[in-house]
Amino acid sequence: MGEQSDALVLFGVTGDLAFKQVFPALQALIRRGQLSVPIVGVARSGWTLEQLRDRARQSLEAHGGVDAAAFARMSELFRYVDGDYRDPATYVRLREALGTAARPLHYLAIPPSLFAVVAEGLASSGCTPGARVVVEKPFGRDLASARELNTTLHRFFREADIFRIDHYLGKEPVQNLLYYRFANSFLEPVWNRNYIRQIQITMAESFGVRGRGKFYEEAGAIRDVVQNHLLQVVSLLAMEPPSGSDTEAVRDAKGQAFRVIRPLQPADVVRGQFAGYRNEPGVAPDSEVETFAAVRLQLDSWRWAGVPFFIRAGKCLPVTATEVFVELKRPPQALFADAATSPANCFRFRLSPHVVLSLAARAKLPGEAMVGEDVELVSCHERADEMAPYERLLRDAMRGDQMLFAREDAVERAWRVVDPVLGSGTTPLETYAAGSWGPTEADCLTAATGGWHQPAEESGC
Numbered sequence: 001m002g003e004q005s006d007a008l009v010l011f012g013v014t015g016d017l018a019f020k021q022v023f024p025a026l027q028a029l030i031r032r033g034q035l036s037v038p039i040v041g042v043a044r045s046g047w048t049l050e051q052l053r054d055r056a057r058q059s060l061e062a063h064g065g066v067d068a069a070a071f072a073r074m075s076e077l078f079r080y081v082d083g084d085y086r087d088p089a090t091y092v093r094l095r096e097a098l099g100t101a102a103r104p105l106h107y108l109a110i111p112p113s114l115f116a117v118v119a120e121g122l123a124s125s126g127c128t129p130g131a132r133v134v135v136e137k138p139f140g141r142d143l144a145s146a147r148e149l150n151t152t153l154h155r156f157f158r159e160a161d162i163f164r165i166d167h168y169l170g171k172e173p174v175q176n177l178l179y180y181r182f183a184n185s186f187l188e189p190v191w192n193r194n195y196i197r198q199i200q201i202t203m204a205e206s207f208g209v210r211g212r213g214k215f216y217e218e219a220g221a222i223r224d225v226v227q228n229h230l231l232q233v234v235s236l237l238a239m240e241p242p243s244g245s246d247t248e249a250v251r252d253a254k255g256q257a258f259r260v261i262r263p264l265q266p267a268d269v270v271r272g273q274f275a276g277y278r279n280e281p282g283v284a285p286d287s288e289v290e291t292f293a294a295v296r297l298q299l300d301s302w303r304w305a306g307v308p309f310f311i312r313a314g315k316c317l318p319v320t321a322t323e324v325f326v327e328l329k330r331p332p333q334a335l336f337a338d339a340a341t342s343p344a345n346c347f348r349f350r351l352s353p354h355v356v357l358s359l360a361a362r363a364k365l366p367g368e369a370m371v372g373e374d375v376e377l378v379s380c381h382e383r384a385d386e387m388a389p390y391e392r393l394l395r396d397a398m399r400g401d402q403m404l405f406a407r408e409d410a411v412e413r414a415w416r417v418v419d420p421v422l423g424s425g426t427t428p429l430e431t432y433a434a435g436s437w438g439p440t441e442a443d444c445l446t447a448a449t450g451g452w453h454q455p456a457e458e459s460g461c
């Protein structure tokens with residue numbers, strides 16, 4: 001950690017991300033008394049400061065409501081710089097707007113193709129010394145472009161000052177994976193190839209691309225959520241105990257986990273597209289982009305050799321739920337016939353929409369017969385005042401705390417895993433009906449381990 005940033009600069013302040021995530025996060029931080037520095041919006045929309053304030057109000061009205069006092073404070077903190085990102089004069093005006101601020105945090109909510117242009121503009125106007133930079137996902141399109149991007153950013157910023165956002169890392173239940181694994185001793189003896197049969201991570205969304213067809217055409221499920229959110233979850237499940245709880249110890253252990261994930265081969269991947277996707281606005285009529293991906297990962301480590309990790313993510317699936325399912329091996333002898341085929345004997349970590357942690361097991365049914373039933377010990381929590389991921393991540397970046405941000409090596413290693421199967425040339429694309437669990441071909445991946453575990457829609461705690 002370092003000194004607190006003394007200004008927040010939002011590039012792309014008129015865009016979608018600012019509207020959906022950033023303004024609500026700013027209001028929440030101000031309400032908690034954690035943000036009181038100038039907020040400088042930058043865009044090339046020909047706006048005025050008043051328009052920026054109006055836009056922020058609309059964003060808050062659409063996302064949880066306006067808190068009059070916090071909004072008034074936010075309006076006072078706002079500055080606005082309008083200009084083209086390629087015009088050096090924009091950065092001169094930005095420097096002026098920053099006044100005496102010496103440690104600004106630059107948040108780049110802009111297309112990655114503009115990162116280098118903006119970084120150069122910032123450097124040429126004296127806006128980089130002492131500064132930090134936050135970059136949004138997608139961080140590159142593949143390994144080569146991610147490396148290029150890292151090289152570009154390193155020309156102007158130190159690694160310690162580069163914050164690569166993966167909002168999954170800011171989620172409470174994702175942080176809990178790290179905590180739960182290493183705050184308890186009962187898990188460690190079984191958390192390996194001797195006891196674990198398989199791990200499955202399902203990220204199901206019951207909706208489509210929600211008007212983001214143009215963005216999605218450039219991404220597809222593998223780039224959109226597998227390379228980042230879901231591989232990050234794999235790293236937390238697979239990592240060795242870190243040597244300490246400090247940022248670099250944890251990121252070293254995660255980096256090592258990424259290193260043992262074998263790059264995907266076409267036979268380990270099933271790509272699907274829901275019927276109707278090609279009619280979405282912004283989508284090509286002959287699009288080969290996947291809205292569903294199922295992959296089988298193999299980890300080459302002492303702990304995990306031979307244990308398959310499956311990931312499945314898709315749009316227009318039957319439910320909206322993200323869940324980790326860790327199945328234990330069956331007892332070596334089937335003493336009780338009724339238990340032999342039970343799916344119990346597993347851990348379940350629900351990551352959204354609710355935070356659920358459960359241990360499923362067989363327990364004897366009261367009565368004369370030695371027969372049992374599946375029981376589940378469930379812990380579930382929901383707190384109204386919980387920080388949203390963007391709120392937490394913005395706060396941490398302002399403090400210079402890197403713990404919940406992706407380090408260069410992890411991002412590049414994650415790209416190395418998916419690189420061989422990116423694009424439409426490597427694997428076929430199967431069509432699936434909206435509302436189904438994706439193409440039937442995906443079932444072949446898990447056939448040897450009993451099929452996919454289907455997360456249920458849960459109503460809450």
Ligand code: BG6
Pocket residue numbers: 205224225352
């Ligand atoms: C985003 C993806 O990063 O994560 C979206 O671009 C996806 O396609 C979203 O829907 C899911 O995040 P959350 O927090 O809503 O589960």
